[in-house]
Amino acid sequence: MKRIALISEHASPLASLGGTDAGGQNVYVAQVARHLAELGHTVDVFTRRDAAHLPQVMNWVPGVRVIHVPAGPARVLPKEDLLPLMGDFTRFMASFMAREGQYDLLHANFWMSGLVAADLKRQLGVPFVITFHALGKVRRLHQGEADGFPDDRFAIEERLVREADRIVAECPQDEADLRDLYDADPARIVTVPCGFDPAEFTPRGRREARIRLGLDPDETVVLQLGRMVRRKGVDDAIRGFARATRQLGIPARLLVVGGNSPDPDPALTPELGRLREVAREEGVEDRVTFTGSRERAHLRDYYSAADVFISTPWYEPFGITPLEAMACGTPVLGAQVGGIQYTVVDGVTGALVPPRNPDALGERLGELLADPARRERMGQAALERVRTHFTWEGVARQLAEVYREVGEEVERVIPALALHSGHRAAPDAAVERAFGNLIATLTRARSELQPQIVAAAGAIVACFERGGKVLVCGNGGSAADAQHFAAELVGRFLIPGRRGLPVISLTADSAMLTAWSNDIGFGDVFARQVEAFGQPGDLLLTISTSGRSPNIVAAMEAARARGVTTLALLGGSGGDALVLADLPLLVPSTDTPRIQEVHILALHLICELVEEQISAGVPAHLPTALPASVRLTPPGSTPLISAPTSSAQGVNV
Structure with missing residues (x-):
């Protein structure tokens, strides 16, 4: 269990909601703190002291303290006026940590809290993650001159995007804005939504x-x-x-x-x-x-x-x-x-x-x-x-998984955290960190994905033997993987002389993709091809690191409507694609490059197994000695294989 500091300079978990600066962030900080504590973590919430009667340290709920930071006058101030106070906020936290011990991780909420966390990381070597809750460039785009925050915000946010150990995006649009407007590294973005507490909100008459x-x-x-x-x-x-x-x-x-x-x-x-x-x-x-x-x-x-x-x-x-x-x-x-x-x-x-x-x-x-x-x-x-x-319990579990991954990186690469005078980590430390993450992900995937990979190969062989074909699609790097997979089975993978197998990559027709996305929209660019080519008895293989891409989800919905079996290579929580997959293969990681690397291994293993069975004339049926987690049902009804029982799965978000 970890000792975690949540930093939320203007949004206290104790605030009354509905005012100008009291809303969703207050709820987020309060619920995340509560539910992390229920998972066994120790949490301190650092927020600016905005009333004279507030104690410096307040025991709020079991496992959670609220620390009121003396930065500026003890009264409510507009959050637009708080940036000059963040130096005092940082100095107080450094002194507090010197007295009471260092935290395993800092979780900053909003950009000014992120500035505090980034400076503490430079001073003390404590890793930090950040949830921005709102991005300055997006706010300025929509509010123009009504935006009261200083332009300094943009440069600070760009620094935080570079230096944070993880950036928590709250939805796919937030993730896209971080990539497109801030050039954020996709490998360090993890999407974890907000939630609600079923004990607090349920229907009443x-x-x-x-x-x-x-x-x-x-x-x-x-x-x-x-x-x-x-x-x-x-x-x-x-x-x-x-x-x-x-x-x-x-x-x-x-x-x-x-x-x-x-x-x-x-x-x-x-x-x-x-x-x-x-x-x-x-x-x-x-x-x-x-x-x-x-x-x-x-x-x-x-x-x-x-x-x-x-x-x-x-x-x-x-x-x-x-x-x-x-x-x-x-x-x-x-x-x-x-x-x-x-x-x-x-x-x-x-x-x-x-x-x-x-x-x-x-x-x-x-x-x-x-x-x-x-x-x-x-x-x-x-x-x-x-x-x-969307439950706060599920949100907290996903965040705890993010904290765990960051902690493992710190343990493997301690020199990478000693950031002297603002210098970046040495290249060899970054290489070591990447290899360590991949090894850890492969170790978990080895035990969790073996039956799923065997079942996936069996389903593809069964599809071919009944005269069906495989359609495959993905976006970005997954698009390249889709084309690679199709080429291996249409051509050959390892065994020469075997017959060509009918696999169509839906990402390979650039005329169709660009014409349809330009004239109609990108959301249905794969679903349209599934409608054109998919027949009952076929199989659709989708590749998505998040499972949230709208065009992937639409393609899977179109496949199920046509009686086409759906096989999905996913990562993280699996997103909306998880429940649409008859055969889900969920990589137990939230790190995009590591998910992609395991996807490539899984695709190669599937190719090898399919070739062996086709070349040997193995009867087209799924293996009979699968674990209890694998169950067989007709395409388009309930999943053929249940989601793996990993720590990444079971997060009810």
Whole structure:
């Protein structure tokens, strides 16, 4: 078990939520700290002291202390003003660690906390990971001159991307922004989403929840809940609500929950004054209720009371409130941005609309309000999705796995952590670290993937013997692996003279890929080819280090719809592809290069086994002596092989 310091300079786990600077990051830090402690780790949360009565060290929950850092005046300050205080923050932490002992790892939250962690790493050699929660270049793109952070933020974030031992992206869009805008090394990015706590958010009876809140139990209720800042798009929610209710002519009510205090006074929360004016302009002032902030214990009733939850920010690094609404069985109407487009499945758990488009919002809201049965189905699907993929327990387990991998690197390459005067680690240390990581991953994969590799080869042989063909696809390096695999089986791998085998790489037709992606979009570029070539009895092999690529997921969905067996080489948690794979091979690592290297080995082994069986005339059936984890079922129903029971698997995220 590890001793971990969570650094969160402006977002305390003790803060009341809903104010200008109190929202998702506060929840993230609080829940991660709690659940890491429940896993047996010891956690200290370092946050700036923003009130005079706060003790320096506070025992919060078992295994978690909150350390209030004396940096600047003991009062609330806008986070935009905190950068000059980070030197004092760093000095306090260094002194605190000198007295109470060093931590195994620092987990920084937000870029200013990252600056503290990076400086402590240089001074003391402590490794750090960072969750940015929001990226400065993305914020500036969307907010322009309204962005109050200094331009220094960009250079600091670029430094953190270079120096962090791991960067925790919260969703695929966050990962893409880190790569595209900051040139982040994909090998050091791991995607771990946010979550919800099932003990805190579960469905309650809608009618009973409304009665407890003093609402009309028979009135249609739409909910918007979160921080009252302009980029959250609450004005668009009001305008969309007005359009939908005018169109339907129903007596609905919009609840707007959030603010700097329980009193919805514009003097206390200036944004509320602007929003009240928007409601008046739209003619729905009497049907929009501004509640002010509410205690977290009461939020379950608000989520449960709503027929639809709206979250339509201009941009959103992740977005925790949609998860909480889904956990209460409420469908979400969300903006197609950031993490919301990852957590909300359009048409299944709710609906997605373009940001800053109240007309589209009103149209989709009207559709949902007019169809109670559809809302009920969506609410149930939403509940199942978050319970399966997004829990704080699962988040903590994945983070603990990241910490473990970083710790192993430190133990193997101690010289790499002695960063003198800002110099990078020696090249030979980086080489040693990479070999050590690969050896560790191969050791785990050797025991966990053997039956899956044998079963995969058997399924491919069975496909060929019944007259079927194999389709294979992937992106980037996995695209090259797909073409390599096809070439080995169409041509030969080791055994000369055997017959050519029908394998088509869907990544090899550059005319199809570029024409379709340019004219239509890249999301369906493989699914379209599966529709064209796939027949019942065929097999689709997908290769993805994350399992979250939309075009890979779409291809697997198209395959299952056509009775095509799905075989997937994956890594990390397996992503959405894991549940679509009849035969999943999940590499027990979150390190992209190591996953790719094991994928290549697995593909070579599959080629060797397939060639041997084809050349020897082995009857086309799967092995009969597989472990209990391997089970046989028809294609397109439940998986042919269960996911491996590794520490990477079983993370309920």
